[in-house]
Amino acid sequence: AQTVTQSQPEMSVQEAETVTLSCTYDTSENNYYLFWYKQPPSRQMILVIRQEAYKQQNATENRFSVNFQKAAKSFSLKISDSQLGDTAMYFCAFMKGELTFGQGTILTVHP
């Protein structure tokens, strides 16, 4: 079974600064997908970014980018130029068949 670990229960950052959220996972699979989801207080789960394990290039989506280290089984999310609307709970997720979520990291962006 796969496990996903987010070691930071809470993080905070000043508006316009950069923050990195950590995620590690454990699997014996070689091909899989990794995702970061955002859940604001409205509780709507929003897909932020995805990464295919067979791709070495790190995914980028506007202000969001990942650092994917397959050998280390690490998948961190970097948010640049943080905005107040980035305040949310962020979940790292692994997918091979079914989706497995990490425990989540609460990110607060301060003005």
Added chain:
Amino acid sequence: SAVISQKPSRDICQRGTSLTIQCQVDSQVTMMFWYRQQPGQSLTLIATANQGSEATYESGFVIDKFPISRPNLTFSTLTVSNMSPEDSSIYLCSVVGTNSYNEQFFGPGTRLTVL
């Protein structure tokens, strides 16, 4: 991406009663799932809703407690039966998109409080 709606958005129920949550998708999808998210926690998969056959339940979840229907490729219901305060959670429906990335899209969730 798929547009997913859920009804009701929230409800407060008495223990011992049942609540049925509806999930409607704006397009036909093969895979539909039901998750539970307890307060401040991560998401836990309850079951995969299969069209035309019985749902596939994860360990710790049983059909008698969480009966699921999937009459077609755009609709599913989850019933929380004989509720207790421990069932107070957010229940989310999700579907797999039709692109090649196996992305899952989520409904807005149903916040259930059991008194």
